[in-house]
Amino acid sequence: MTTADRVARPSILTVDDDPAVSRAVARDLRRMYGEHYRVVRAESGAQALEALHEIKLRGEEVAALLADYRMPQMSGIEFLEQAMDVFPQARRVLLTAYADTDAAIQAINVVDLDHYLLKPWDPPEQNLYPVLDEQLRAWAVSDRQPPQRVRVVGHRWSPRSYEVRDFLARNNVPFRWHALDEPEARCLLTAAHQDGTTLPVVVTAQGKALVDPSDADLAAEVGLSTRPSADFYDLIVVGGGPAGLGAAVYGGSEGLRTVLVERIATGGQAGTSSRIENYLGFPDGVSGGQLTERARRQAVKFGVELLTTRDVVALERRGAARVVRFGDGTELAAHTVILATGVSYRLLDAPGLGALTGRGVYYGASTTEGPNCAGQDVYLVGGANSAGQAAVYFSGHARKVVILVRGDSLEQSMSRYLIDQLEAIPNVEVRTHTEVVGGTGEDHLETLTLLHNKTGETTTVQASWLFAFIGAAPRTDWLDGTLARDSHGFLLAGPDLGGSPAGWDLERAPYHLETNVPGVFVAGDVRADSVKRVASAVGEGAMAVTLVHRYLERS
Template sequence: MSAAEHKHAAFRETPDRYGAFPRLTPEQLLDLTAHGERRRAAVGEVLFCEGQPFREFLAILSGTVEILHDHGGPDERTVAVHGPGRFLGELGLLEGQAAFDTAVVRRAGEILAVPVEQQRALVGRDPVLGDLILRAYLSRRYLLIGLGAGFRILGSCYSPDTVRLREFAARNRLPHRWVDLERDKDAEALLRRFAIPTEETPVVLWKGDRVLRNPSNAELARLIGLPAPVPSSDTGRCDVLVVGAGPAGLAASVYGASDGLTTVTVDAVATGGQAATSSRIENYLGFPSGISGGELIERAVLQAHKFGARLMVPAQVTGLTPQDDEYAVTFSDGSRARAGAVVLASGVWYRRLERPGLERLEGISVYYAATVHEASLCEADPVAVVGGGNSAGQAALFLANHASKVHLLVRGGDLNADMSRYLVDQVEQHPRIEVLLHTEVRDAGGEEKLESLTVEDNTSGERRELQASALFVFIGARPRTEWLKGVLALDEKGFVLTGADARAVADANRWASLGRDPMLLETTLPGVFAAGDVRSGSVKRVASATGEGAMAIRLVHEHRERRGNLVTAGPEGRRPVPGGSVSSR
């Protein structure tokens, strides 16, 4: 497209093919007017700028606004063009992040500006308007991710720090583009432009002038405006500290904050846990057509914010110590917090596949999640998925929409053994998915990236070679509980013991003063609960994790209410029944 054609195109509205650009009704605009102000917008006026925090929710009453990526830079391009009735912004507006693009007025007109805080409250109060805005913002976020908008990560595919930064960005659903020093033709030009020695990579580039040299995850988070981590000094006390921001942790956040408890939720990597990497969850109650893990998590995050929960990423917990009927929690940066109760919802890590040649390709073409980011790296190529559970089935179906062929490699002989029936039916009927039972990976081929896999039939011993540009591994998980060893009781696999299992190994002297035993989700430490995948004996499903997160808060109330009157005998010298009952709330 010529410069003249591009300029002319900028005055035509972007068609709404993906539901990312709906129009507000006159009634909705009238309702919003009561919370904001109308003002004139001149040609060339910048309404918000890439890299800066959103200040206002903006709706267009008249005129035209162009959304640009890398405004003023060598790679400037149009993302969308909005006319009357459209509203601006994307997910970062609701979550306190910086803008990933720039809005410039192209035809003078009038806009309606609503302060961000009031808009967040409106989204929570008005379900119709809230759902319209949230769906559009989610679609826009994934559109930006697909376009490679946002910041750039410049680094070698062989660098562990490059892999770390890419994983952090992908897990937090942050728009970005990776420029590979080994293969990307733009890499050398960028190094020269910013005078960056190769040994200082990876670097993060944003807005054409910001350069972060091998930043920590926390430094990258601050650049984007993710919720601030625990400060370096002592943070004081909260009623409930939730460790982990997956479905269980976010449910505990929502119910804790909505019950009036001061609730702080921390996660070492990102909100969402493993659920956020699921391309589609089809058996979650209330979503008959299914919902992506990313959308479910973003909705939960906004809900937690609505009730006043504080979410902090990245913030890694390293210690838990009983202290004066409360708990002192230590973080990896040396900071500390105090909590009246703790909910452990740290989830699990996917297990690595230990095979020759795979470790050096992790993050390059061997992945442990299948999101839009990973799928965009293997368009039109054959890929392989290892695993026989629901995560593997969901990944295979999602990747089949991007790859030319998906080999689903299952060690066992029956796909029904660990996969839900509805997924089995879809997998077996999909024309691009080939299911290989009794099959295990033995070796990987390829120098700079994966090119092929050697697989073996574990019944006959026969080997064959499969062409694959990427390998996605879903072979089970291990709990994130290394930091809890010696603090509370774990089972032989490292999962947290609760309820009757905890009672069997608990220190009787510690519980005697309370006059009760550990409650259903309570650990061997009074007031410390476990919910979701990290708990021994839990059902590894999103729905059960959210249920346990909510239940944990009910039990926190029970713990708080009983602490005083169970230490001593009642007025008639009788002690309450240990364990008691859990009342409805």
């Protein structure tokens, strides 16, 4: 076998902090698989990650990862979670002692574990090789084509460049960002016959250049679905946050022809969270992106259509059909509709900040901006869980993270586990009774004016980064005159409608999550008096599907 052939072999990587065990695993693997696979041995998670990055740079593949559960500094689960980002198709096996089997089972939810293997595995012919044979066969038949990356050229402080990056990231489209002053950016612009006057420029994996594309055009070019395959469905789900994804998964799994319509990207506000630690079944936490992607894959598995960049602007009752109209004038009809449009963060009402949106002032957290904050101060406005999760994330990048809270503490609005975490992070500061009352900057945010609402004292601070997590605007104006809402715009349903609402023409009262239009249901944060938590939103989405079935059976 030539040297070139050897380099091209896929790798099996094993990591164990016990040198004797590490050598024994590698020995047994080379004996059985050395002819066709390159066996790589590491004695720590950090060393193993470094080896993976080297393999990635060489353009080679990794077929399987075997990691010891109990390792100092970085556990086997933590290593596998990071390794997933480098080689997502590699099969993941956890090496555990007998006492660790419960932890191994829990790891299935965290890192999509493919198998856990008890130590010792002697004889390998009976306990090791059959397991690896099965995993390597599964890897061999999987689609391992590396994703073709989209490339984005833009200005760091351009609002539209930020929106495009955020759109691609939230829709799990692999891309590479090139700031305008990079040599590669100039080469791409030259190849696209652009001078950089109009940005961003998006170069698709197929080499097509898109100059300042709309979200809809961008979605179509990168392979996202924007057009329905049919004119009529059993169920239309409007909104792709936790409630909408929950409804879509349960609708599809129970045989309803279901389509989910999303304006920007699935996940909603929860999808932008860097870490959710109080969601059932994920004891080590899960990022909003990971949770969203798993839910999206589940929905697709059950035959649900997912449409992006579709803005629903009207809802009509047309006989037995319920019809939604999109911003482009097209329509989609179904027997039933579940509205799960969630809420959006309220804008900061302070002079100077409006013009700086997308140029240092952001609403919600964007994990794509984390590395750009390195060594700088980050200011966060808000005292709920979303602000706390963002603070934990940005603390790993920024010099200092300052949380600005109007009230006297975080106790009433933030979960205790997050408060405890924040108190333990040295570069996180909480300023109570503090509001943002102004901001300045030329190309981007440069200063903030802060008001202490108890003393009336104002201070000006240097700041390039401000992330706001305040209030909850339901964005239901498009339903005015169609569905009943409370004084804040949240949708009323079930008992909150007060028996038989105006226009209700059925003998029965509305079901628990049913609006004043029969067959139209609401789930999640957009419902009046809902519990603003991911788990409750998912539960309401599932419950709404049960009520959809009840409605269809009696119609």
